[in-house]
Amino acid sequence: MEVVVNRRIRRTRRLVRLFFRLFLIFLVLATAAAVGLLSYTKMQGPPPLNVPQTTVYYGADHTPIGEHHKGENRHWVSLSQIDQNVIDATIAIEDRRFYHHWGFDINRIGGAVIANLRARSAAQGASTLTQQYARNLYLSHDKTWKRKWNELLYSLRLEMNYDKDQILEGYLNTVYYGHGAYGVEAASQHYFGKSAKNLTLAEASMLSGIPKGPSYYSPLFDLERAKRRQAVVLQSMVTHGVLNQVEADEAHLEPLNFVQNELDRPSTVGPYFQDVVERQLIEEIGIDPSLIEAGGLKVYTTLDPKMQKEAEYWVEREMPDSELETALVALDPRTGDVKALVGGRNYVESPLNRAVQTRRSPGSAFKPYLYYAALENGYTAASTLLSEPTPFNIDDGREPWTPRNFNDNYAEDFITLLQAMAFSDNIYAVKTHLLLGTERAVELAKRVGIESPLHNHPSLALGSAEVNVLEMARGYSAFANGGMRVNPRFIEKVVDVEGEVVYESEPTLTQVLDPKLAFILTDIMTGMFDPYLNAHTSVTGRSIAHLINRPVAGKSGSTTWDSWMVGYTPQLVTSVWVGFNDQIELDHSTDGQRAKNIWANFTEHALKGQPVLPFEKPDGVVDVKMNPHNGLLATEHCPTHRVTYFVEGTEPTKECPPPQADGEEVEAIDEETHEKERFLERFFKWFSH
Structure with missing residues (x-):
């Protein structure tokens, strides 16, 4: 009997030694595997942490006007910019041992296995925050062994190369909170309209419960269910020791105010403007498109949100319910900063930007370029030409070209340049264009910033060449700012995700015109709003003059298919x-006035509250009381007058003569001007033969 017992003891000892040896071998192999795995993950180096973020566009007042993201609305913030309640709640509900494990938690894994075996399902997971962060960065959410293995590898790489706070910061900036909001900052803005650093305990606990099921636990979908989830989060915080029960109960009872109850509300401030900005970022500034896609950029633009909203409002109010389209550009002539831009009536229906991507004939709105060239070549506001139907033999073998005035209104007499601009007299314009030489107006237009191709045909005087809306605003800026060509500026600076300025611009202005002549032309262009100049016809701005309560200058234009209004104050x-x-032909009886109405109402309301500035007269310019009908000095014999400006030494010196015996006022014209007109008539007659 004793022998049998001894044999059993010896057998037991052998089995124990065998199991011990096997355990040692297993321990060595496990240790070697662990060392090998850790060595492998260490050799792999830190995994990249680049995640898509939201690029934000800011207006001139540094308020957000729009965002660029590919379905992931994300704003990265540092851990110090996140309320501590969010951090405590997230750790308490997601991973209480976060600061004590190496990326995976054996205790949680064991507990999850036992719970799943009891429930006969795989409902309970055991992922740590590090594993979830790895999944958010690099992996799908498929429940496969391969994904789990890769998740483990990435988790180890994260833990071995980044500290815990960096991992926690990354998790909070990548986790999905529903409704297109990735990261706690985007979620905080979406649900509560505030930054993540300003959340209350109640708000923080509500947000922290959402990632477990963003659609299921969204308070915008089911508030009652979300409140139950909030209670679980708060109780976890109590268990974790970061709250007491009283604080948890009070937070759960606190009412929450949700500022957004719809999905992915996009910004609509200046969408056409934002398209131009994005194109310039890539094509002109040279920012790689992938960097814009990666996001995190802060793009500070020149757009004035108030002016943009005024522009969109007046476009919507003045445009009819038809296929008629419009475009508007407003810029500051002192800097070139584009303050408002409308590229069409409805961006969603048609993103074609008619302000910069299409060209149309400006009609008489082109005449200021011609008339500045005339001022450079000896004309003054008093220069006169005959306004009457005139055929021009331009091309051999063709019928004479006979331009017409609007509604066939002609003075049938000599008129001054001041009147010609105010009435938009086409005969005066064509005669001036031919007298100067057709290349003069082309050169001047290019000098002030018109880049579209311009031809030397006589019809250019009437705006037959095609330009875009932005070019016209740029060209007129030189008249408004004392003769300086501006470069339209859309972007002030670009800041990357690290806070570094990667691009910055300053206004670019170049003196290209004589300030004295620019001021004189501006004064002439105020005539379209001056009813005192009415004569054989009315000034072209009579219908909108009452809408403007500050000094303005401008010029309208129309063709068979187009209607324009371009005008300015010293600051816009x-x-x-x-x-x-x-x-398609315009019905000018109904639609011909819309451009003027949009311009006048926008100008008046966009500048509301800003100083009423006069156009500043430069040195070397004198003013005289001139009879606008004949260009002579006003006297008691012809008291009709308008204060008109001239370069010193070019002002009229002859006075109006006494009236004739029958009482009619004599319209005596300067002999030198008459001689020019007689020469021009002889030139036309010679050319026609």
């Missing part, structure tokens, strides 16, 4: 076009 130039996308 605005160009407006109205027409159809295709070559």
Whole structure:
């Protein structure tokens, strides 16, 4: 009997030794595997932490005007910019041992296995915050062994190369909170309209419960269910020791105010403007498109949100319910900063930017370029030419070209340049264009910033060449700012995700015109709003003059298919076009006034509250009381007068003569001007033969 017992003891000892040896071998192999795995993950180096973020566009007042993201609305913030309640709640509900494990938690894994075996399902997971962060960065959410293995590898790489706070910060900036909001900052803004650093305990606990099921636990979908989840989060915080029960109960009872109850509300401030900004970022500044896609950029623009909203409002109010389209550009002539831009009536229906991507004939709105060239070549506001139907033999073998005035209104007499601009007299314009030489107006237009191709045909005087709306605003800026060409500026600076300025611009202005002549032309261009100049016809701005309560200058224009109004104050130039996308004739009796109305109402309301500035007269300019009908000095014999400006030494010196015996006022014209007109008539007659 004793022998049998001894044998059993010896057998037991052998089995114990065998199991011990096997355990040692297993321990060595496990240790070797662990060392090998850790060595492998260490050799792999730190995994990249680049995640798609939201690029934010800011207006001139540094308020957000728009965002760029590919379905992931994300704003990265540092851990110090996140309320401590969010951090405590997230750790308490998601991973209480976060600061004590190496990326995976054996205790949680064991507990999850036992719970799943009891429930006969795989409902309970055991992922740590590190594993969830790895999944958010690099992996799908498929429940496969391969994904779990890769998740473990990435978790180890994260833990071995980044500290816990970096991992926690990354998790909080990548986790999905529903409704397109990735990261706690985007979620905080979406649900509560505030930054993550300003959340209350109640708000923080509500947000922290959402990632477990963003659709299921969203308070915007089911508030009662979300409140039950909030209670679980708060109780976890109590268990974790970061709250007491009283604080938890009070937070759960606190009412919450949700500022957004719809999905992915996009910004609509200046969408056409934002398209131009994005194109310039890539094509002109040279920012790699992938960097814009990666996001995190802060793009500070020149857009004035108040002016943009005024522009959109007046476009919507003045445009009819038809296919008629419009475009508007407003810029500051002192800097070139584009303050408002409308590229069409509805961006969603048609993103074609008619302000910069299409060209249309400006009609008489082109005449200021011609008349500045005339001032450079000896003309003054008093220069006169004959306004009457005139055929021009331009091309051999063709019928004479006979331009017409609007509604066939002609003075049938000599008129001054001041009147010609105010009435938009086409005969005066064509004669001036031919007298100067057709290349003069082309050169001047290019000098002030018109880049579209311009031809030397006589019809250019009437705006037959095609330009875009932005170019016209740029060109008129040189008249408004004392003769300086501006470069339209859309972007002030670009800041990357690290806070580094990667691009910055300053206004660019170049003196290209004589300040004295620019001021004189501006004074002439105020005439379209001056009813005192009415004569054989009315000034072209009579219908909108009452809408403006500050000094303005401008010029309207129209063709068969287009209607324009371009005008300015010292601090704002605005160009407006109205027409159809295709070559469809405008009904000028109904639609010809819309560009003027949009321009006048926008100018008046966009500048509301800003100083009423006069156009500043430069040295070397004198003013005289001139009879606008004949260009002579006003006297008691012809008291009709308007204060008109001239370069010193070019002002009229002859006075109006006494009236004739029958009492009619004599319209005596300067002999030198008459001689020019007689020469021009002889030139036309010679050319026609």
